[in-house]
Amino acid sequence: MTDTTQNAAGAMDERLRQVSIWKKLLNRPELGAVAGTVLVFVFFGLVAANSGMFSSKGIITFLEVSAQLGILAVFASLLMIAGEFDLSVGSMIGFAGVAIAIPAAVWGVPIWLAIIFAFVLAVLVGYVNGLIVVRSGLPSFIVTLAGLFILRGLTIGLTREITGRTQVSGLKQLSEGDPIAWLFAGDWFGFLFANNPTVNGIPASIFWWLALTALATWVLLRTPFGNWIFASGGDKLAARNVGVPVNSVKILLFIGTACAATLFAAIQVLDAGSADTNRGLLKEFEAIIAVVIGGTLLTGGYGSAIGAAFGALIFGTVQMGIFFTGVNTDWFKVFVGVMMLIAVLFNNYVRKKVTEAR
Amino acid sequence: MALLELQGISKNFGAIQALDNVDLRLDPGEVLGLMGDNGAGKSTLVKIMAGNFPPSGGEIRLADEAVHFHKPVEAREKGIEVVYQDLALCDNLTAAANVFLGREIKLRFGPLKILDYKRMYDRAGQLFAELKSETRPRDLVKQMSGGQRQAVAIARTRLRDCKIILMDEPTAAISVRQVAEVLDLIRRLRDQGIAIILISHRMPDVFAVADRVSVLRRGRKVADKTTKESSPEEVTGLITGAIQSA
Incomplete structure (x- = not known):
């Protein structure tokens, strides 16, 4: 009798093997992305050491690119862990951009109100995307692919209808003195770079990226909602049977990706001072690549927001690194494609390791 | 007073009538074996009691009060817990x-x-x-x-603290030793006053723990009697249709 009790407690079971630290590390989804980041930095550290890539200015440049993608990727990772995709985020960026720019530049609405308006639209778009997916049971791939075309078409159509062009500019002056514009386009902690005339400060997007990654990770690992995200992506029927509101979880995450796209748009529009109907093109795929490099499984149920943030860092660093090394940037896409393939192969290997009985 | 009572429960899936006018009664602290061949309607009946979907007709009464479940959570709040066949894990x-x-x-x-x-x-x-x-x-x-x-x-x-546990094939996919453990567990739950509906294919398991057995065949209840008054042979006959009803 004592035997079984001890076995039940799991303390004395002679059949238990010690799990090595290496195996435990392999079980972390973000391992590949962290290792990849180290590799990328070592590579460019050797190749582009004297190109200015690792000056303050250079670092801020590639961090900013990574940060903007990272904002999208973090929310895309949450949605992917819950078992769904959002291919409409790229188009949502363009849509949100003009949703900020047209009211502000054409109708004279204050910037802060225009930004709120864009976020309200984002909540609506995310809600509709999510509702169609959970109600119809269709793959989100198809539903949001439709969204990709509808939103891009609406963006181009409405902008040309209202302004006669496909660009809206003049937001730089309008955002001056605005109470919330600095949240998106400002450079923070400028005093740190007082001696460096090329740097105004750290772009706000970098702080958003870090804060949202931390927030998403906390939600995933420390809150019931995070548990429900994993459960929804793991086995939605089982999750629903035990009372997890799977549909609400998914709809909320679709709203999340649409809002991330809108944040991305607000940052770019206020930074550039203009909106373009073509903004955000292919960003949905870049976000998915970052998420996959970050170790999240396309099938859902397994993944990490930190991994997605590292995936975005790799993406941004390579993109800017190739620029700094002077290699023809045409090769960038080859590199990204190969990297994604390696990441998927690696993840596949990890999944088998994790799945097999130990 | 019955703890759980189903009156005239029917369920259609399109043209298929999965359940036809089924009555079922569960008393406090009782283990009821629910038996039937594949497709007899056992799982459908469980899912109706668990609130996965509503019946097409009929009434569910809990402690003499009519209830209407729209979601599994609502059944759980009323004290009905389920162990699903696919385990819901x-x-x-x-x-x-x-x-x-x-x-x-x-x-x-x-x-x-x-x-x-x-x-x-x-x-x-x-x-x-x-x-x-x-x-x-x-x-x-x-x-x-x-x-x-x-x-x-x-x-x-x-x-x-639940009042009723529905177990859908709890002994179907486990080792012999653990079958005995699950049966022990069912007895222990019953001793604590929990009523259990045990859905099973396995005749020995049902006769080992159930006080009463109900048999479904092609969506109808064809028998409902105490295990003492019945026998595995009779129940087998009822399941296959060799015996029409009892």
Whole structure:
């Protein structure tokens, strides 16, 4: 009798093997992305050491690119862990951009109100995307692919209808003195770079990226909602049977990706001072690549927001690194494609390791 | 007074009539064996009692009060717990996370609520120990044997004081030794005053623990009698249709 009790407690079971630290590390989804980041930095550290890539200015440049993608990727990772995709985020960026720019530049609405308006639209778009997916049971791939075309078409159509062009500019002056514009386009902690005339400060997007990654990770690992995200992506029927509101979880995450796209748009529009109907093109795929490099499984149920943030860092660093090394940037896409393939192969290997009985 | 009473329950899926005018009664502290061949309507009946979908016709009464379940949560709130045939476990989560899925233990920091992993692991370990199962709370369900998965599914039902547990084929996919453990567990639950509906194919299991047995055939109830007055041979005949009704 004592035997079984001890076995039940799991303390004395002679059949238990010690799990090595290496195996435990392999079980972390973000391992590949962290290792990849180290590799990328070592590579460019050797190749582009004297190109200015690792000056303050250079670092801020590639961090900013990574940060903007990272904002999208973090929310895309949450949605992917819950078992769904959002291919409409790229188009949502363009849509949100003009949703900020047209009211502000054409109708004279204050910037802060225009930004709120864009976020309200984002909540609506995310809600509709999510509702169609959970109600119809269709793959989100198809539903949001439709969204990709509808939103891009609406963006181009409405902008040309209202302004006669496909660009809206003049937001730089309008955002001056605005109470919330600095949240998106400002450079923070400028005093740190007082001696460096090329740097105004750290772009706000970098702080958003870090804060949202931390927030998403906390939600995933420390809150019931995070548990429900994993459960929804793991086995939605089982999750629903035990009372997890799977549909609400998914709809909320679709709203999340649409809002991330809108944040991305607000940052770019206020930074550039203009909106373009073509903004955000292919960003949905870049976000998915970052998420996959970050170790999240396309099938859902397994993944990490930190991994997605590292995936975005790799993406941004390579993109800017190739620029700094002077290699023809045409090769960038080859590199990204190969990297994604390696990441998927690696993840596949990890999944088998994790799945097999130990 | 019956704890749970089904009156004239019917269910159609399109042209298929899965259940036709089924009456069922469960008394407090009773173990009822629900038997029938594949497609006889056992799982459909369970899902109606569990609130997965409403019946096309008929009434469910809990302690003499008509109830209408739209979601599994509503049935659970009324004290009906289910161990599903497919076990309703998420393979990608740990045993403890599965036990607490949907009713996690939380720590409160002002308005913030975070998961209390330690208490969930401890409580899950305690439940598995009570079930005499070797399941470890931190293991992924994906890596578990059928018996361990069963233990996780049954541990779920023990979180709250429930009045009724519906068990859909709890002994179908587990080792001989663990069948005996599950049957022991059913007896222990009954001794605590919990009423159990045991849906099973396995004649010896039903006759080992059930006080009464109801037999479904092609969506109709063809027999309802105490196990003392019946025999495995008779029930087999009722299931296959060799005996029309009893």
